[in-house]
Amino acid sequence: MSRIGVFICHCGENISATVDCTKVCEATAKLKHVAYSTEYKYMCSDPGQSLVKEAIKKYNLTGVVVSACSPRMHEPTFRKACAEAGLNPFLCEMANLREHCSWVHEKNDSTTEKAIDIVRTLVEKVKHNEALQPIYVPVTKTALVIGGGIAGIQAALDIANCGHKVIMVEKSPSIGGHMSQLSETFPTLDCSQCILTPRMVEVYQHPNITLYTYAEVEGLEGFIGNFVAKIRKKAKSIDEKLCTGCGLCTTKCPQKKIPNEFEQNMGNRPAIYVPFPQAVPNKPVIDKEHCTYYIKGKCKVCEVVCPTKAIRFDQVDEILEVPVGAVVVSTGFDIKHADFFPEYGYGAYKNVIDGLQFERLASASGPTAGEILRPSDGKKPKNIVFVACAGSRDPAKGISYCSKICCMYTAKHAMLYKHKVHDGNAHVFYMDIRSAGKNYDEFVRRAIEEDHVNYIRGRVSTIYEKDDKLIVKGVDTLLGAQQVEIEADMVVLATAGIANSGAEELAQRLHISYDSHKFFAEAHPKLKPVETNTAGIFLAGACQNPKDIPDSVSQASGAAVKVAALFSQKELKRDPLIAKVNRMGPPMFSTCVGCFMCQSVCPYNAIEREDYKTRDGKIIKTVAKINEGLCQGCGTCVSLCRSKSIDLFGYTNKQVYTEVVALLNEYL
């Protein structure tokens, strides 16, 4: 006979302020088979847990109902406590009196009545709970890092340095990401390339890291510890083993007018190209879309000049299927470009550029070799205007969030400009200066006080071209909304940081969630900032939201530790709350009739076919079987099964039915 213990938590005042906990305790104590009922202010605290443990022993309980918060947070806590007291953890259930009752109702009698109803249904359910044993699955100790920017590089190196294998997939021909495009970095003004390139080389040479550039993740199947990633290695049209990276082909390619993505379209590149001189790997790829041979069927100049005969026009994409145990997603971000701003000319004015373009202008390896020259005529701009918050914090433009990095990089841009053009004037239009971070505000003050950058608090309404000047019309809200008009030679828009193109599709392929702006969603905004809602997949860097370098690196190391912790286990313990197709002796074998409706709806491909055969191999019956490793216990198959042959452990048909009946009986 069942002996159930009921433990009612006040959750400080979260529950007790609206629910009369004493009344709930008294009412539940009278229920059939309830051997013990008590209340406590914080049941999840150590003394609270002790209360549960002692009661299990003292009253020899066969089931426990903790009436507190949502099971999401504390079900593991209480199940662990039960196990410590010798009770099978799956004989412990939680009645959600907080989210389902006290938080959503006013304080009155019916709220308490509802709380009693919730507890009563769980008491009835727990009577039918079975003792279950956890499932153990092996762990593939190889991590997949998607995206080779600074976040991916940091995560890969940290994981590899723990002694685990890493596969890094980067979609462009080189790793390095946006950081490789930057000139100097705030708040120290040290050269971005100088601190980044050694790390890129480290990735390339690390014995534990396998690098696939010009490759994309096409799919991910499986579950934590046991994923299989499908990687498409796009054809580079070269034999990487033979290529020495001499670069002769890139100088001889007759196609020279292709917009250079790395230079933010401010320069050109050939069809066979290395994105930038410090690229890793420093070997070219052929851009098939622009290559004369692929378009017209003749040319092959690169093949002729290649001293090692490394060109392979017939190379095809390669599909790899690799087993991995964990995934770090570090696919980065993009920025809105000037054509997003009708009020600033729809991107039609050559001298209205975005922040990344300015980075390239200021970079020693950029198209102007570090000189600030405007794109239209190559003249040095004497008057430059920086517009912060171009798109960000502007709900009318559909971007309500702060892009976080623009205040700092705009201050940096203005400083770099002043350092390079001594007689120039720099103006910054801003909404607020958000410079929280170590030495950040000091950096902005330096721009204002030492470099005399003219900060104007207000927004820019319009920019238009007049002769070879740009007329910038704005407002100075600190001078009583006075209108400001500046004749500028060049304008730099600190455009909003946005999710990278293809982020939505990737999220769907990986089965991770994303927010309305297509940034990947963390599992908890405060306590699980690097985890996703999918176990075994972690986030690093600006694919979660716009971030600066220090934040990206910190998060990447956080994600790496999560992966290392996962890989430190011999095997993974999983809750056995999965589905099972019933079995019985011949001639039935199972009530399953083999319709396989369940197979068509299972989101995890967990349903297999099992044949029952005679001794001479003739198939008698084919029935469904659930792969314990793949099943996530969602229960979709249960609801679809026409012959009620599938049951979900922890939520059996009988348990759910009993709950419903318990609830209804009161009112029938």
Next chain:
Amino acid sequence: MKLGIYPGCSLTGSARDYNESVFSLAKFFDIELVEIPDWNCCGATAAHNLNKELSLSLPARILALAEKNGLDEILVPCAACYSRLVVTQHELKSNPELKNKVSGIIEMDYKGTSKIINAIEWIDKYIIPNIENKVVKPYNKNVACYYGCLLVRPNKVLNYDRVENPLTMDVVMQKIGATPIDFAFKTECCGAGLSVSRTDIVSKLSGKIIEDAEHRGAQEIIVACPMCHSNLDMRRTDINKYWNKDYKIPVLFVTQAIGLAVGLLPEQLGLQRHFVEVKI
């Protein structure tokens, strides 16, 4: 082809030239324009500054009269009237309670079914498709198409053209052979109703528009709003005095420009009424 027309006060007064050009053009292209019988004031700026219900009831009565007379589509050449009518239709569509109330005030059944079009839409829809072979004097001029504030704003309500850099009038002018210039002041304020009370402000604002158009080599400014026209044309003496300049660039209604291109006479288009001389 039969179409309703709501002239409003301007087209019977200060913008008679606009009215004449609209009717001449309609006649030339065999479009019958039926004036909404017993029409009233649209409320203009005054009504919506004073009383919201009044500002909706006045246009609602006009629209109800159009419905009653079976006019499914109404041409509203004045940009201000156009704005008031469209805003009313929009507000009453999203608020059935207010719609019933306004119906009570005007003592007429209002359904909100008539389609309201402005002059550029009208030209685009009914004239441009039939203009081929009719252009006898191609408009070989650089023109600055000036839209003003009310033709494209508020975008959420009108849902017409691009709000920052509209192009519909530019495209129409291209069709008759003109070269529209890239013009920075397309939707900047001309001073609007301050024309009467603060001529100095109108002189300042309209002066900037004219300066930019001339500076960029425009030979004419093309408009589709009586208010814009009167500020840029009628107030030219004040503008020139204010800026100490001698701006001579003429200002034409888009209907006048098209009329000239298809060979209508200047008098049929009311061009003799302009303050700034239009050289043909």
